[in-house]
Amino acid sequence: MITYPRWLERDTGKEPVLRLLGIGNAGVNIADRMVVRAPLAIETVAVNSDQQSLNASVASRKTALGPMTTHGLGAGGDPELGHEAARESMSELRRAVEGADVVFLCAGLGGGTGSAVTPHLAELAHANGSLVVAVVTTPFHFEGRRRTQQAQEALKMLSLHADAIVHFENDRMAEITAPRAEAEETFAACDAILFQAVASLARLISCPGPMQVAVPDLLGILRGGGGSFLFGSGEADGGNRAHEALEQALRSPLLDHGRLVHDAEKVLVHLSGPRSLTFAEVAAIMQEISKNTSPAALLHLGVGVVRDDSAPLVITLIGQTGRVGRLEPSTPVVVPATTSATASALFPEDTITSTPPAPQTPAAGQLKTSAPKIKQEDLPLEPIARGRFEKVEPTIVEGEDLDVPTFLRRKLKK
Amino acid sequence: MAREKIHVGLEIGTTKVCAVVAECHRDGEMRILGVGESPSRGVRKGEIVDFKNATQCVHDALADAEDRSDQEIRSVWLAVSGSHISSFNNRSSLALPEESTITAKEIESVEFKAKEAGIPKENVILHSVIQRYYVDGQEGVIDPHGMMGSKLEADFHIIHGVTSRIQNVIRCVREFDIDVDDIVVNSVASAQAVLDEHQKEAGAVLIDIGGGVTDYIVYKDGVVRHSGVIAIGGDHITNDLCIGLRIPIARAEKLKIEEGSAITTNISSGDRITLKNDTGFSGRDIDRQMLNMIIRARLEELFGILHKRIQEVVPEHLLGAGILLTGGCSLLRGVRETAESIFAGTPVYLAHSQSVSGPMSAFENPQLSTCIGAAKYAQAVHAEMPDESFIGRLKGFFGR
Numbered sequence: 001m002i003t004y005p006r007w008l009e010r011d012t013g014k015e016p017v018l019r020l021l022g023i024g025n026a027g028v029n030i031a032d033r034m035v036v037r038a039p040l041a042i043e044t045v046a047v048n049s050d051q052q053s054l055n056a057s058v059a060s061r062k063t064a065l066g067p068m069t070t071h072g073l074g075a076g077g078d079p080e081l082g083h084e085a086a087r088e089s090m091s092e093l094r095r096a097v098e099g100a101d102v103v104f105l106c107a108g109l110g111g112g113t114g115s116a117v118t119p120h121l122a123e124l125a126h127a128n129g130s131l132v133v134a135v136v137t138t139p140f141h142f143e144g145r146r147r148t149q150q151a152q153e154a155l156k157m158l159s160l161h162a163d164a165i166v167h168f169e170n171d172r173m174a175e176i177t178a179p180r181a182e183a184e185e186t187f188a189a190c191d192a193i194l195f196q197a198v199a200s201l202a203r204l205i206s207c208p209g210p211m212q213v214a215v216p217d218l219l220g221i222l223r224g225g226g227g228s229f230l231f232g233s234g235e236a237d238g239g240n241r242a243h244e245a246l247e248q249a250l251r252s253p254l255l256d257h258g259r260l261v262h263d264a265e266k267v268l269v270h271l272s273g274p275r276s277l278t279f280a281e282v283a284a285i286m287q288e289i290s291k292n293t294s295p296a297a298l299l300h301l302g303v304g305v306v307r308d309d310s311a312p313l314v315i316t317l318i319g320q321t322g323r324v325g326r327l328e329p330s331t332p333v334v335v336p337a338t339t340s341a342t343a344s345a346l347f348p349e350d351t352i353t354s355t356p357p358a359p360q361t362p363a364a365g366q367l368k369t370s371a372p373k374i375k376q377e378d379l380p381l382e383p384i385a386r387g388r389f390e391k392v393e394p395t396i397v398e399g400e401d402l403d404v405p406t407f408l409r410r411k412l413k414k
Numbered sequence: 415m416a417r418e419k420i421h422v423g424l425e426i427g428t429t430k431v432c433a434v435v436a437e438c439h440r441d442g443e444m445r446i447l448g449v450g451e452s453p454s455r456g457v458r459k460g461e462i463v464d465f466k467n468a469t470q471c472v473h474d475a476l477a478d479a480e481d482r483s484d485q486e487i488r489s490v491w492l493a494v495s496g497s498h499i500s501s502f503n504n505r506s507s508l509a510l511p512e513e514s515t516i517t518a519k520e521i522e523s524v525e526f527k528a529k530e531a532g533i534p535k536e537n538v539i540l541h542s543v544i545q546r547y548y549v550d551g552q553e554g555v556i557d558p559h560g561m562m563g564s565k566l567e568a569d570f571h572i573i574h575g576v577t578s579r580i581q582n583v584i585r586c587v588r589e590f591d592i593d594v595d596d597i598v599v600n601s602v603a604s605a606q607a608v609l610d611e612h613q614k615e616a617g618a619v620l621i622d623i624g625g626g627v628t629d630y631i632v633y634k635d636g637v638v639r640h641s642g643v644i645a646i647g648g649d650h651i652t653n654d655l656c657i658g659l660r661i662p663i664a665r666a667e668k669l670k671i672e673e674g675s676a677i678t679t680n681i682s683s684g685d686r687i688t689l690k691n692d693t694g695f696s697g698r699d700i701d702r703q704m705l706n707m708i709i710r711a712r713l714e715e716l717f718g719i720l721h722k723r724i725q726e727v728v729p730e731h732l733l734g735a736g737i738l739l740t741g742g743c744s745l746l747r748g749v750r751e752t753a754e755s756i757f758a759g760t761p762v763y764l765a766h767s768q769s770v771s772g773p774m775s776a777f778e779n780p781q782l783s784t785c786i787g788a789a790k791y792a793q794a795v796h797a798e799m800p801d802e803s804f805i806g807r808l809k810g811f812f813g814r
Contacts, residue, residue: 387653392458395645405654406711
C-alpha cells in the first residue's frame with residue numbers, strides 16, 4: 001500500500017519541495033508560527049474562508065475559500081458551508097497543493113473550514129502523488145458534542161487519503177499546563193506543541209546531513225501498527241547541549257515524561273545541529289536513548305546538519321508503541337458507505353485514483369457499529385509521577401527508577 | 415565501674431526521629447528508661463534534605479527523651495542510613511616474621527590492611543567487621559591471639575558511606591552541644607537488638623523496612639556476610655497510593671495504616687472503602703482490590719530485589735533461622751505473607767527487640783528496633799573495651 005512519493009525516485013540533486021498548508025483559523029495560526037519561528041525551507045500557504053484571518057496572516061501564499069459562499073466571513077463552524085466553499089474554490093485548492101513533494105496539512109478539526117476542507121486537500125494532494133502528512137487537533141470536550149462528531153468524521157475522511165496523521169487531542173494537551181494556568185497560556189501551549197511537531201517533521205524530511213532519515217522509515221513509524229504514537233523534542237545549545245536536549249526530549253509531556261519510550265517498538269531519533277555537532281555527542285545521545293528503550297526496539301537514526309553555526313542542537317523522538325492488536329496493520333480503514341459516497345460525489349470531475357479499495361463497501365453496512373477506529377492512536381498525555389520523590393535523588397536499581405510506582409511500571413492498572 | 419552506664423541511641427528516620435535512653439548493666443542486661451519521639455521533617459529516604467527542620471526534630475526528640483527518662487543526655491550513639499551506604503567483603507593477608515606469636519598488634523595491622531581496599535575517596539569506612547581469620551591457611555580461626563604461624567589472613571565485611579552526608583547527620587546533633595559517641599549503620603544496629611547469637615549462627619536475614627529506606631543484613635555462622643540499603647520504604651507505598659488512587663499524601667498515609675494490606679486474595683470484587691470528605695478533599699470510594707494490589711506490587715518488587723541480592727551471598731536453604739522483618743513498615747498487614755511468597759520455602763517472622771527490659775510498648779515496637787539497637791551496640795562496644803573511651807576512629811576522620 002505504501003506508494004513512495006515521486007521525488008524519492010528522482011535525481012537526488014533536487015531538494016524536495018515541502019509545503020505547509022494551514023487550514024482554517026487554527027491551521028493558519030500554525031502556518032504563521034512556522035514562518036516566524038522555524039528557519040526552514042518550507043512554503044506556507046494559508047487556506048481559510050475567513051478573509052480577516054487571511055489578511056492578518058504572514059504566510060507566503062494565501063488562498064481565500066468560497067468568496068461567493070461565505071463572503072469572506074468564515075464558515076461559522078458549519079462543515080456544510082465549508083464543503084460548499086471548497087467546491088466553489090476547487091481550482092484554487094488544486095493549485096495550492098500542486099508541485100509539492102511533501103504536503104503538511106495543519107488544521108483544527110471540529111470547525112467549519114478545517115473539518116471540511118482538509119480531507120479535500122488531502123485527496124487532491126494524494127492524487128498529485130505528494131506525500132501527505134496531516135497534523136490535526138480535535139476540539140476540547142467543552143466545545144460540545146457536535147464539534148467532536150464533526151472532527152471524528154473529518155478524521156475518518158482524512159485517513160483515506162493522508163499517508164500519515166498525527167493527531168493531538170486538545171483536551172489532553174490542556175492537561176499539560178497547570179490547572180490554574182491562564183486560558184491564554186493553555187491555548188498557547190497547545191499551539192506550541194502542534195508547531196513543534198510540524199517543525200520537527202519538516203526538519204526531519206528536509207534537513208540535509210550525513211545521515212538522512214529515509215522516508216519509508218518515517219512513514220512506517222507514522223503509519224504505525226495500531227499502538228500509540230509518541231513524540232518528543234528538545235533543543236539546547238552550549239557545552240552540555242547533548243545532555244540537556246535529550247533530557248528535554250525525554251521529559252516531554254507527550255512522552256509521558258519518558259515512560260512511553262520504554263514501550264516503544266520503533267523509535268526514530270533525529271538530531272539536527274550545527275556543524276560543530278561531534279560524533280561523540282551523537283554516540284552519547286544514542287547510547288542514552290537505547291538505555292531508555294526496550295532491547296527489542298528498532299531504532300532509526302537520522303543526523304542533519306544546519307549551515308548556521310549558532311543553531312541549537314535539536315533532538316526529535318518519534319516512535320510507535322507496540323500494542324498491536326487493535327487493528328491489523330494492513331487493514332484499510334473502513335468507513336461507512338455513506339461518507340465515502342459523499343467524498344467521491346464531491347469530485348465528479350476528478351479521476352480519483354485513490355478511492356478506498358473494494359473490500360470496505362460490502363461490509364460497510366454491518367460494520368458501522370463495530371468499525372475499527374482510525375489507525376492513529378491518541379497520545380496518552382497523563383504526566384508520569386514520582387510524586388513526593390520528584391526532587392530527591394532517584395532510587396535506581398538495575399536501571400529502573402524505583403520511585404515511579406511499581407504498579408505503573410508493571411502496568412497492573414488499566 | 416560499679417554504676418550502670420547510660421547509653422542513648424538516636425535515629426533520624428524518614429518518618430520519625432527517636433531517641434532511646436537505656437541503662438546498661440554490666441551483665442549484658444539492658445533496661446529502657448525512656449523513649450523520645452518526634453515526627454520527622456526534612457528527611458527523605460533516610461537522608462537529611464532540609465537541615466534546619468531536621469535539626470528542630472532532633473531537638474524535639476531529645477528533649478522528649480530527657481523528659482521521659484529523667485536523664486540528661488550528653489552524648490548519643492547515632493544510627494545512620496541512606497542509599498549512599500554500601501558494603502563489600504575483603505580479605506587481607508599479613509606475612510609474619512619467623513616463629514612469632516600473633517599479638518594484638520598483628521591483628522590490628524591485618525584489619526588496617528583490609529580497610530585500605532579501594533573505597534571511593536569521598537567515602538569513609540563506618541564498620542569493618544571481622545568474618546574469619548586464617549592462620550597459614552587453617553580455616554575457621556575465631557581468635558588468632560597467641561597462635562603461631564607465618565601468614566595471617568582475615569576476611570572483613572566493610573561498610574562505608576559518603577563522608578559529607580554522614581558529617582551532616584552528625585552536625586545535626588552537634589547543634590545542641592551533644593556529642594556523638596560513634597555512629598552505627600542502621601542494619602548493624604537493628605541486628606544487635608533483634609537477632610540473638612543462635613540466629614546469627616544458624617543463618618538469618620534481618621530486613622528493616624522503614625519509612626524511607628530498607629536496610630538488610632545477612633548473618634551466617636555468627637558473622638555478617640552481607641549488608642546493604644535500598645532506598646525504598648513505606649513512603650513509597652504511600653506515594654504509590656497517592657498517585658494510583660489520586661488522593662492526597664496525608665490521606666494515603668492514613669489509608670495505608672488503617673486499611674492497607676498486601677493480601678490481594680479473598681477480596682470480594684465490590685469491596686469499597688469510603689473516604690469521608692474533608693476540607694480540600696471530596697469524599698471518595700476506594701476499591702480495596704486496587705488498594706491492596708498497589709501495595710503488594712511495591713512489596714513484591716522490594717522483596718524480589720532483596721531475594722536476588724541475598725541469594726548471591728547465602729543460598730536460602732542455609733538460612734536456618736529464616737528471615738526476620740522489622741521496622742515500621744513491617745506492621746503493615748500482609749507484609750510477612752508477601753515475603754513468604756517471594757522467599758519460597760524460607761520461614762519469615764515479624765521481629766522486634768529482644769533481651770531488653772523496660773516499658774513493653776517500647777521494645778515490642780518494631781519501629782524502635784534500630785534505635786534500641788544503637789544503644790545495644792554501644793553496650794557491646796563498651797563490653798569489649800571496658801574503660802577505654804571509644805573515640806579514635808571516627809573522630810579522627812571528622813577532625814573534631
